[in-house]
Amino acid sequence: MPPRQTDLSDAELEVLKALWDLGPTSVREVMNRLHTQGRELAYTTVLTFLTRLKAKKYVTSKKSGQAYIYKARVSREKVTGSRLSSLIEQLFDGASAPLVLHLVQSNKLSPDEIGELRRMLDDLDASPADAEGDD
Amino acid sequence: MPPRQTDLSDAELEVLKALWDLGPTSVREVMNRLHTQGRELAYTTVLTFLTRLKAKKYVTSKKSGQAYIYKARVSREKVTGSRLSSLIEQLFDGASAPLVLHLVQSNKLSPDEIGELRRMLDDLDASPADAEGDD
DNA sequence: CCTGGCCAACGACAGTTGTAGTAGGACCTG
DNA sequence: CAGGTCCTACTACAACTGTCGTTGGCCAGG
Incomplete structure (x- = not known):
């Protein structure tokens, strides 16, 4: 499998969506958000995804006090659009x-x-x- | 990661598409088809995908002479529809x-x-x- | 100052995926 | 019958993914 290291995985997208909904916020808040949506992920799991999202350049983070505040770097529209394009490409040849x-x-x-x-x-x-x- | 063993991966879908296009046919034909589409996969790779597709119940195969003839078990519409639904679910909450x-x-x-x-x-x-x- | 909470960095681990090589049986062709 | 040629079954393997647990730092209470 060729290294991509750049595409959004499903779980990452879920986290990113929470971040879009919440606006810039902390890991814990994102986790809480997911929990209220019935998505029971461990704190560290959410952290992992946020970290990966950062590595893949989908979010940025800056330290604020003790914790980090994460912020989406890509718009929902952008991501939505490109996912959609991929699907269209895949299913209907574009x-x-x-x-x-x-x-x-x-x-x-x-x-x-x-x-x-x-x-x-x-x-x-x-x-x-x-x-x-x-x- | 919870074992799914049931979803179509991207590469598997590509192969399945070739099969839809060709109708019931052999591994080699599928491979040739992919080649003409610019997708250069090794014979064994195609075989692997077809095997996985069979394990996941997306195709059936029956021996015909020396080789096996693979046949899609799911319609393009069905797959297209469910992929689409997933995306809609994922992106637009349904x-x-x-x-x-x-x-x-x-x-x-x-x-x-x-x-x-x-x-x-x-x-x-x-x-x-x-x-x-x-x- | 010790303790209990948070927090983030790492490491881990199994399952999935993309890709293919190798081995061994059938079969055709001299 | 020996040598190619096909075909399938296995094995392999690294990258990606989904999920966490462990560690060790930092800070408020007691």
């Missing part, structure tokens, strides 16, 4: 349309959501994509 | 709408695709989901 179609067809969307979706499509027509960096 | 919105907003869809999407939405309204097994 084309996102099939994914959307798949979602729509598997009728997992509520009428409300469908309405919103339609509204968004209309919006798109109106204001044609203002050249956002294509990641 | 709500698929945000994903669709995300996709639409990140304007990765061509006008044509948007048109098709809109058509599909209309269709949905017209023929309200005829009780498809909700997986």
Whole structure:
């Protein structure tokens, strides 16, 4: 297995999500957060993940008093987007349309959501994509 | 790490995809397929994956002459769907709408695709989901 | 100053994954 | 029948992952 040392693992993502939710905070807080979400991880386990996240550059930390405060360095959107892209790549060879179609067809969307979706499509027509960096 | 022994790994999925594309076939054919796709794996590596896929019940095999013929036991749709669900769970806590919105907003869809999407939405309204097994 | 709490750095360990080499049976071909 | 050629079964192995336990430092109470 080629060394990556850079991708987010599932457990790491969970921790990162907690950090996003909480904003900059301590290991203990992150742990508490996870606990209230039913994720019972040992303190050291959380610490491990945070440490790995730091090694992989997903978070930064600075000492504050006795403990460290961890802060996400990547936005939820960024990560979400790239995970999504990977999946699309993997499952649909890079084309996102099939994914959307798949979602729509598997009728997992509520009428409300469908309405919103339609509204968004209309919006798109109106204001044609203002050249956002294509990641 | 709790033993799973049941989930598809990325590499396994690649092999399974080749198998879907080819239909029931031999290790060698799968390997050739992967090669033409630029994925240079050793014969034994492909065999390993197919073996693991079999252990995980994603494929079956039956001897035919000297070699075995492997056949996918799960449909592409099934796997695609569950992978997608996992991602949605992971990224959007189970709500698929945000994903669709995300996709639409990140304007990765061509006008044509948007048109098709809109058509599909209309269709949905017209023929309200005829009780498809909700997986 | 000793003690009980926190805290973070390490080390550990088993299971998963990606990749492949080797060994040994079948089979075809002289 | 000896030599290639295929094929599968095993074994291997390092990196990655999920989970912690242990250690030793630092600080507030008694």
